[in-house]
Amino acid sequence: MRNDQFTYLEELKASGLDPEREARMREELASAGNGHGLPAPGLPPNHELAGFGRGFYDSGDLLVLRQAVEPYSSGAALAKSLDELLERDRQREQDGFPRKIEVGKLVKPGRGRKGKVVVIPTTVEEKFYHDPTVRPPGEGGSSGGTGDEQEGDVIGEQPVRDNGDQAGSGPGEGGGASHETESSAYDLGKILSEKFQLPNLRDKGKKRSFTRFSYELTDKNRGFGQVLDKKATLRKIVETNISLGNLPDVSDIDPTRFLIAPRDKVYRILSREKDYEPQAMLFFLRDYSGSMAGKVTDLVVSQHVLIYSWLLYQYGGQAESRFILHDTEAKEVPDFYSYYNSRVAGGTQVSSAYRLVNEIVERESLAKDYNIYVFQGTDGDDWDESGSAAIPELEKMLVYASRVGVTIAEHGQGPSTTVARYLNSSGLLRKMPELLRMDVIQKDADEQRLIEGIKHLIS
Amino acid sequence: MELIDQHTKRIMEGCKERARAAGLSFTDESLEYVVTNRDLLELSPKVMIPTLYDYWVHDVEVLRERGKYELYPGNPYETVINTRPPISFYNDNNPDWLNVMIFYHVLAHIDFFQNNLYFRHTWDYDFTGQALSDKRVIARLRAEKGRWVDYVIEFARSIDNLVDFHGELADLFTPPEAACSSRLNYYFDYFLQSEKKISVSEYIKEVNRYNACLRTYGELGEKTFFVEAELRYPELEAHFTRVHDTRPAKKRDLLHFLLDNSEFLARDENIWMRSILEIVRKTSIFFQPQIRTKILNEGWASYWHEALFLQDDRIRGHEVDFARIHAGVTSMPRVGMNPYALGMRLFGHIEEQADKGRISFDFQRMTDSDSRKHFDSGASAGKEFIFKVRENLCDYLFLKNHLDQDFIDRHKLFVAGKRLDQQRMVWQYYVKSRKAKDYKQMVQDTLYHPPVISVDQTKGIEGSLYLTHKFEGKQLVQEYIANTMVGIEYLWGGPVHLETSEAQIIQTPATAAKTDQPPEGEIAWQRVLYSMNGRVLTKKEL
Secondary structure, eight states, rough: HHHHHHHHHHHHHHHHHOOHHHHHHHHHHHHGGGGOOEOOOOTTTTSSTTTTOOOOOOOOHHHSOOOOOOOOHHHHHHHEEEEEEEEHHHHHHHHHOOOOESSSSTTOOOGGGOOOOOOOEEEEOOOOOOTTTTTOTTTTEEEEESSOOOOTTTTEEESSSOSSSSOOOOOTTOHHHHHHHHHHHHHHHHHHHHHOOOOOOOEEEEEEEEEEEEEEEEEEEEHHHOOHHHHHHHHHHHHHHHHHHHHHHOSSSOGGGGOOGGGGEEEEEEEEEEOOOOOEEEEEEEOSSSTTTTTHHHHHHHHHHHHHHHHHHHHTOEEEEEEESSSSSEEEEEEEEHHHOOOOOOOOOHHHHHHHHHHHHHHTTHHHOEEEEEEEEOSSSSSSSTTTTTTHHHHHOOOHOOOOOOOEEOOSSSSSHHHHHHHHHHHHHOOTTTTTTEEEEEEOOHHHHHHHHHHHHHH | OOOHHHHHHHHHHHHHHHHHTOOOOOOSSEEEEOHHHHHHHHGGTTOOTTTTTHHHHHHHHHHHHHHHHHOOOOOOOOEEEEEOOOOOEEEESSSHHHHHHHHHHHHHHHHHHHHOOOGGGTSSOOHHHHHHHHHHHHHHHHHHHHHHHHHHHHHHHHTTHHHHHHHHHHHHHHHHHGOOOHHHHHIIIIIIIIISOOOOOHHHHHHHHHHHHHHHHHHHHHHHHHHHHHHHOTTTHHHHHHHSSSSOOOTEEEEEEEHHHHHHHHSGGHHHHHHHHHHHHHHHHHHHOOOOOOHHHHHHHHHHHHHHHOOOGGTTTOOOHHHHHHHHHOOOOOOOOOHHHHHHHHHHHHHHHHTTTTSHHHHOOOOHHHHHHTTTOOOHHHHHHHHHHHHHHHHHHHHHOOOOOHHHOOOTTEEEEEEEEETTTEEEEEEEEOOOOHHHHHHHHHHHOOOOEEEEEOOOOOOOEEEEEEOSSBOOOHHHHHHHHHHHHHTTSSOOEEEEEEEEEOOOOOOOOTTSSOOEEEEEEEEEEEEETEEEEEEEEE
């Protein structure tokens, strides 16, 4: 594959390529060998080295000495105070002070959906503090230790990256934990809707859902049930009596002489009804090529977490999501953790990701049953200079998608990025503003800016 | 919250008798409450003081803490607070033997609060009562001024670590014989030296004249002395009154400085803000010694709960249970710091050293390792010595004075380091050093130490406030600087400047820059000046 890329690069070069751009591409290509490893899982809490960096002030009498359990408060109890806090924060802004409450800052989904998305408003009391984390790179700080080893001996190791050896979750990790991720993300969505007043998504029409039911008194049943349907029952009784010959003269009916069979009674009965609600399928696309190192990946992924949670909320848990990563080739990953954490390396072909989405949609006939949303995050760099491969795939996508949102996190290297350029020149942005949106953010964007971006992408 | 039952209280009283017999000293009364999960959630953001003022961040902290639990382990909760009477908190379901152990631990804490001199300023009043009255002041202000009260609390709290705790203590410990009238101090320390610039012989002559006056006229000596002095310097009284009216600026205590010198706070419509600043400052000063004596205090309590529990005749049969819990609390972790473990062992070590007379000049001068090993003067002064340590030291001095190589070797301690092995992409944990000097440095680096930021009155121009951060090898957390300075600007009512140092990592030419690997480099320090003017922050290099 690598050789293919080199050949491709040579071809590009032959057709004219400015040297600076070529250098960037070569750099990306050089990183291709590194692979897209996931970061290593943290040390388990009972690991002997897990206490590294634990300071004197991290332990208190209550938990250490009294063997008490940590106090825990339920999310429901906090919901009320949350509203007040957010209201207060709005007021703060009006008074001319920077906002203090941040939402969803600690979002760190674990791997295989076992982990949690912790959704809480956070704040810090800002003071002048010494920053202990400033140290030469490659140094991890120091802590106290006990043991018999000699000076210089290594007492343990922890891989920086997960090399994939221990992939796969252990047995017994049921669906319960994954549900937890979803419901937490759902909470975040609720908070986002309330805090940022995001506009609702367009309803694309009722779609069939097989997962949700409501119970209604619409079905009729003979013999037993919850509510007697008098009219229908009387009709049945008359029918029966006519067929029995018990009603000789229809102009002179004497109800007291009716024979009533138990099966003549017609009831309304409580029954399970399928609910027809719109469903959403979200595709998250992320460029994980070599150029995505650092802050840009962070921005793209943070924005995607916010969108993901918000859509889950809007669609009442009906939103399904698929995660797609691409460098020069695209692949689908099973969970947000892999999506979030896969390491950047390799070259860039945006079209590969578009193509994969189109293939999936076609193969699984998703367009029929789902509102389809595609959110793409990139630094705007693409080896496909003119978009000759990407644009046709994108056009195909716009036929079925409810919205395609492209986030470009710029490094700030040039006037405009490749992706932005070919999207603009294709005219699609102007032609279909309802379907395609693009948001260009700078490398130093903050959470507020990301929210603004979401507004633009979804409104 | 409700009080513990009579049965448990009786156990507590028994513990008090035994602790007193062992030499601990504390007030007679104490209050013990049973607390529920819910109580703790409310208490913990208020640092376990039930009557502390309300502040909205406390609510968020609860929320934040909840998130913190899920991502990071552990959180401090204290079990006893330094009030009059001392209040301590308990579970309702602990067995008696465990309560005995906790009671001893608590009593040792109380003894520490009431005898360690760093707590001197907390001895003369009950903080819960004080806090309650403060809480009412704030509640009343809030009813009048609304949310602006919370802004002022927030801005005051953002600099509540810049209070000059040691300066506060120094005033308390000025010996009575050193106290003489401020007029006399001014005359000899300032007026004669800086105003009149008289010669040394004349100065000594003046001192002699003062002493003569005291001898001759007794109590009227000073008055007589000044009658003559004023004849010589008629302007003396005027000068003195002028200086006396302007209190000396507390340059290392920003909160105090703002209270004294901020024109914004002195305006009629803003006078109410001063009481909030006072409250925040007082509260901060109250808690200062607690965080500065964590290792000492926990070590002292662990030392005594072990000693007293094992001697207690009431809990026979629970030695194994005790050993399990005690070991869990006080075992030295493989890596990481544990204040219980380190403090208790250090107290044990000091006691043994003092028993053998090793805390002495003779021993310290000794270089032969064999004679050091067997040195024992039979002083048996251990107990007495650790009580002195408990009375006079804080964490910094405790570690500085007593953490020696013998202690490190005996408990097999080392400085653990963590470094990146770039070839194999693993973090390596390794034994960095076994030297007492390095260990001491590592421990001291983790101690509470707020930045020293003082007001430079010579540099503030046109009503602006100029702060200088004394650089001690660490930069300030950069992302907090802006908002902290917004607060100071508000309280000062004008532009604020902060001079500090910042790290710049010198990058060597990148080979494969766009990978995740951090670049090679070293840290260079650059002096910078932050300026906050009209809620806009600017920075320039100096």
